[in-house]
Amino acid sequence: MTSLQLVLLVLAGFGAGMVNAVAGGGSFFTFAALVFSGLPTLDANATSAAALTPANFASVVGYRAEVRKHFAEMLPFMVLGMIGAAVGAWLLIAIGDAGFRPTVPWLLLAATVLFAASSQINRLIAPFAASSTKATRWLAFLLIGIVTVYGGFFGAGMGIMMLAALTIIESGNFHKSNAIKNVVALLVQVVSSALLIAGGLVHWPHALITTAASIAGGYLGVSVARRVPERIIRAVVVTVGAMLTLVFFLR
Known part of the structure; x- marks a missing residue:
């Protein structure tokens, strides 16, 4: 690893931790940095997933009261998340x-x-959340299953669709839905990372550097969230995502 690659990983990890603390989308930064540091796309995806997993424990800790209160209701979603993650990682x-x-x-x-x-x-989902039917709840549950498979396979944007589906199932109870989303997303990352590690796809020097930087970025991201509107952070994430999309289409 060159000095330039080291700096790139530190900056990407720090940026990922910061935007994940505010709006999500940090894997755009780490995936791109790992690819541009010389890893194959598959290994970069696996290393990024493993590197960002520890920092996401903080999201679950932040909702510990809701997790304790609704843990029994979370169990079906947790099982679904682990199965979906295993399928996605296996694929x-x-x-x-x-x-x-x-x-x-x-x-x-x-x-x-x-x-x-x-x-x-x-x-769009607000009317369904306010008056969900048995059919829409089953469709939302099916969507969560698909999203967890996607999460085990790639993961960026997983939380948005999962939260939308959970909001329908939980009839608009945002904090309960968000707590479930955080727990399930963490389990998806843990299970998929474990399988990817077992498959020999995670590059540990790159992962450890990215992990340390993302934890630091996540810690400071809280103060950033108090100063910078979320829409600006999301605009940055979307801009980075659009640029990466164009780069990878042209490669």
């Missing part, structure tokens, strides 16, 4: 880098669109 390992590389620009495009349209998605 990722099975197709290998040659199969994963052509999907990267499309995955980046999908994640960028999700981040850009997150406000519109929230407004």
